Amino acid sequence: MSRTQNSKLKTQNSAIVEVRGLKKYFPVFSGLFTQRVVGWVKAVDDVSFSIRRGETLGLVGESGCGKTTTGRCILQLERVTEGEILFEGQDLTRLGDAELRLLRRHMQIVFQDPYSSLNPRMTIGQIIGEPIWVHRLLRDRGECRDRVEELLTLVGLNPLMAQRYPHELSGGQRQRVGIARALALEARFVVCDEPVSALDVSIQAQIINLLEELQGRFSLTYLFIAHDLSVVRHISDRIVVMYLGRVAEIADRVELYESPLHPYTQALLSAVPVPDPAVEAQRERVVLKGEVPSPMNPPSGCVFHPRCPIAVEECGQIVPQLREIRPDHWVACSRV
Amino acid sequence: MLARLCKINFVATLLEVRDLRTHFHTSQGIVRAVDGVSFDIKEGETAALVGESGCGKTMTALSVMRLVPKPQGSIVGGEIHFQGRDLLRLTEQEMREIRGAEIAMIFQEPMTSLNPVLTIGRQITETLEAHERLSRDTPEARALELLRLVGIPDANRRLSDYPHRLSGGMRQRIMIAIALSCNPKLILADEPTTALDVTIQAQILELMRELSRKFGVAMMIITHNLGVVARYADRVHVMYAGKVIESAGARDIYQNPRHPYTLGLLHSVPRLDQPRKAKLDPIEGQPPDLWNLPQGCSFSPRCKFVIERCKREVPPLRDIGAGHRSACWVAETLSQGKVSSS
């Protein structure tokens, strides 16, 4: 068994992050120039889950279901509309800017797009060194340079890369820089927002292995956001499935993939093609009808009911609550 | 007897690409985007062209359509036979008659290929009129029929809608409708579902498969998703750095990969149908720059099976039996490449 898993077993199951009743609504304005609010995008609508210290919590769901918004709300990069975000017991939504700035060191983010998330006018060395400088972790230029070189080596890049600019790096190399930057401040908790989606298949595995190795080494906790269910299964201990701003199901990796209970999770899993024609020929497929509705005007009752293969009339009326169906396996479906 | 057997099993080759070369002239030098690509597509078959970003998939398809961006890019060598005619020898006028009517293309980002100021209905009728492929039906009636065929709900109303009013999945359905409008023999689909969600991706691919069977249209799906290939393709052509490096029937290539790159790709992706591995097995290193290719085999710097010869001589794509082709000097001795669940 890998070191990562050993260290995961040792850490106790206490929560490092707790999300309680999180809501994030974005206003929709009537025109380009008028500022009249004509509606709300319910990007995240009453979401609760916790992230245990040392684990990787996967967050999956289709485009626009609110994954990024959830991640950004946890890090307070976005002010919440309602709800609490507890980080090591402290409610971040009640903190002022100065207090947040101190805590930010411990919570970092790796972005999806390695092309736009690095400042093109700064060298790689400056990009990684800047947060160290801003947070005054090191006050000596030489020490700071040494630390940058150490970080570059850590993520598998040549220390000479410090002199280069982002456009001179490949996508995979840039993603390593993003990871090095997140680690520069010795973060304990990292939100990885689709960190491999923009990368080539042959490079994705390199980055996933790196993230796992670093997790074992520095006891990191990850919130791993992705839409690729195969990747999420590989890296996550537990998984949250979201649909249209709500949580559909939460379970540990084995449970979720072996006995998914929510009809949406089942459809999602069966939609993922497996790279083996012999297996594919045997697989059952649930092809969902219809499109993902707009979060501006979500369906009544269970948001999934218009596409759900097992919906009954009451699904259109009652919002299903998350229930613990089996130990540690939570489902928001009244038909389960 | 033999003749009769042949007749029964013989499926005509629709497209034959031989040693195609498409280059770009840039300030950094010549980019060999397509560097000696060869493959065949049979009538009614679904082929997949797989490979990493920048390996030349789109340029291969654009070369077949003779739509390589000018003046930087040009086809500098090779042959493209379509139903027996070499497309590279046709005049621009003759080629225009083939485009859309005989060979249609679907692009990755439907928003950039749909005209934002024309209604959906108009975009379809325009293609029909351009090729004068109208028998009894009026263009409007045919457009409506096509929208229904690709599963657009409320088709009547949609005819007068503009593209921006539609979701990504709907736009891709429109692109499929336009591609089908003149009953082509071949559809080149460049990453038709990459921008879409998995559940919508499944809908679109199922639709494409159903329609290609119904009308006997051959398809070439360009993708980097090995799962999509496994589910939908009959034959697979794997590209690396401007070349096809392996071609085989879909089952064959997954169960018995005969090129180290294909083998590496199959090993590096996590799979839902197999027990989770403790660690992924990536291909180390980076894909090469196309304007600065290594000597010999382009994959050799990343290859686990490399021998001296690989660094000197470019391995040709050669037959290694049963319709399986590989461009690797050690193809025969590669360990049985079955992707095991260890």
Ligand SMILES: Nc1ncnc2c1ncn2[C@@H]1O[C@H](COP(=O)(O)OP(=O)(O)OP(=O)(O)O)[C@@H](O)[C@H]1O
């Ligand atoms: N700043 C904003 N203003 C208005 N609406 C927003 C804003 N940010 C996000 N949204 C909307 O909120 C919803 C959720 O978006 P979010 O980016 O969280 O989704 P996601 O699950 O991360 O999707 P993806 O997989 O495409 O990244 C979407 O409908 C999006 O359009």
Ligand SMILES: Nc1ncnc2c1ncn2[C@@H]1O[C@H](COP(=O)(O)OP(=O)(O)OP(=O)(O)O)[C@@H](O)[C@H]1O
């Ligand atoms: N206008 C251009 N000028 C110079 N080089 C170009 C141009 N267009 C494409 N190329 C190069 O040609 C090569 C092949 O490009 P192509 O678009 O065919 O790749 P692809 O396999 O379709 O990749 P992707 O999966 O990212 O779409 C790339 O390395 C690209 O950089």
Ligand SMILES: [Mg+2]
């Ligand atoms: Mg997102």
Ligand SMILES: [Mg+2]
């Ligand atoms: Mg392309």
